[in-house]
Amino acid sequence: MSNLASEQARPPAPSFDLTGKRVVVVGGKTAIGLGVAQAAHAMGAAVTVASRRKVLAEERPDLAAFEQVVLDIRDEAAVQAAFEAVGPFDHLVITAGPELGSWGSFMDPDMRGVRSYLEGKFLGTWACARHAAPHLRAGGSMTLLTGGTGARAKLGLVAVTSTFAAVEALSQSLALELAPIRVNTIRPGFIDTEFWDVLPAATVEGIRAKVRANFPTRRLGTAADVGHAAVYLMTNPYVTGTVLEVNGGELLVEWSF
Helix, strand or coil: CCHHHHHHHCCCCCCCCCCCCEEEEECCCCHHHHHHHHHHHHCCCEEEEEECCCCCCCCCHHHCCCEEEECCCCCHHHHHHHHHHHCCEEEEEECCCCCCCCCCCCCCCCCHHHHHHHHHHHHHHHHHHHHHHHHEEEEEEEEEECCHHHCCCCCCCHHHHHHHHHHHHHHHHHHHHCCCCEEEEEEECCECCHHHHHCCHHHHHHHHHHHHHHCCCCCCECHHHHHHHHHHHHHCCCCCCCEEEECCCHHHCCCCC
16 A cells, blocks of 8 residues: 555544534533533534523523533433434533432431432433434544542442442443444542532532642642543544543542542
8 A cells, every 4th residue: 555545544633623513411511511511612512411401591601602401311201302302413421410428328228329329320321321322423422420439439438439330331331332432431530610519618628628738630620621531532533441530640549538
């Protein structure tokens, strides 16, 4: 093969450009999901954000650039209807999940907490992936979201650790099942968003101080950091079946909330 023919046979160089692409972010109106939606939009994508209710532009001017769809990931029929309404698109990012502290503990009197958490994270992610897959265009991708607890267990977080491990296993399975659609997972560390607002302000500030003091990057993670990683996974055509750490080196050190 001549040098010219060899060059023509090579795929185009990876680019962060999403111009002309359509991205759906489930959970894209707050916290990490909003960071992903903003990052994709900044790279030229048309972005649809999905959540349990529609927000008026007057309430949230920061959502004005995005199309909105209503979707509760615990309701499979609603998930299916939402993706049928969305139609063809290029990249799916699933950031939605239960609220902080909703998982209960291992020795609770019953298993309602863990069942609810599994439904709201693992089964909800499964439903979104299942009903989105038929609508993804060639060259498309899915990106799932877990957290550092999935790689290093912490006291009192049995349901979270187990669920995150299940989501990461699902991601790798889908990379094979849905190929050539690419499927990856982002595993964030501590990301400083409103997700933590359910805790007392002093508790959150204490966590922030520990992160600044102990994580090798010596700073707090932001939703924009995760958004940058998500755009990379959307746009690099040779990455699939992987877990991408965005954690400031969290797993290299011993720390607790």
